[in-house]
Amino acid sequence: MSEPSPLLPVLDVRPVPDAADVFTAPNLPGWRPRLFGGQVLGQATVAASRTVPGDRPVHSLHAYFLRPGDPDVPVHFAVERLRDGRSFSARRVQALQNGVAILSGIASFQAPAEGLDHAEPAPRVPEPEELTSDLELLDAVDHPAARQLGRGRLTDVRHVEPAIYLRPGEERTARQAVWMRLEGVLPDDEGVHRAALAYASDFTVLEPVLRRHGLVWATPGLSVASLDHAMWWHRPARADEWFLYVAESPNAGGARGLSTARVYDRQRRLVASVAQEGMLRLP
Secondary structure (H helix, E strand, C coil), X not given: CCCECCCCCCCCCEECCCCCCEEEECCCCCCCCCCCHHHHHHHHHHHXXXXXXXXXXXXXXXXXXXXXXXXXXXXXXXXXXXXXXXCEEEEEEEEEECCEEEEEXXXXXXXXXXXXXXXXXXXXXXXXXXXXCHHHHHHCCCCHHHHHHHHHCCEEEEECCCCCCCCCCCCCCCEEEEEEEECCECCCCHHHHHHHHHHHCCCCCCHHHHHHCCCCCCXXXXXXEEEEEEEEECCCCCCCCCEEEEEEEEEEECCEEEEEEEEEECCCCEEEEEEEEEEEECC
């Protein structure tokens, strides 16, 4: 029997005593000098959902990363109840460290409803079992930071195109596809899976920008930081089963790059969409 996902303690967002609609949760182990943005996105999603009726799952989140987060300082999530309508609820959530906001966002929740239904089809790509795990690639790099990165993500990541950690892609294309799956097993809670997808959605979303310009993550002096992040959940999906993350970059300029992504489950159903702009500076 598989073990519970090691991400579960990170998503265990709990109320702060004697503080209305304020929550906190532990940080990921310090595998990066600053907090991973996906962690804060996932936790903010859970915190906002703690103030919404359980029959209204999150369907969209729009957030700005305001400051780098410190992995050694607890994060508090202050939720403001903006509106509760007949079908939709809206919440503002701020992630705070030392009383200062590191992320600010608005999430929307909706009671299930019937309506029009269509989706962009998934591209034809190899199955994840046919691909090499990034963990194997990073374990083979003779540097402790690479191995720490691979194991610290708590996610099995498998690039369809060759990964660009050390070597640029053969083709300077602004598109790529990646299979991902959270390690371990998550509970049968749709809200947890949607938060886990938000967590994983921040791993590779900006890579099409680098790939388009023949850059790699190990480029000397390269500085990359997420500026904002938007996510829309379309259909239920499990984050502890394989999902396909198809991303492309329509634009880069002004030391910023924009990427959009579509998330498909193993059955090739479109389950979520993502957009992120990041800062990318070269020496």
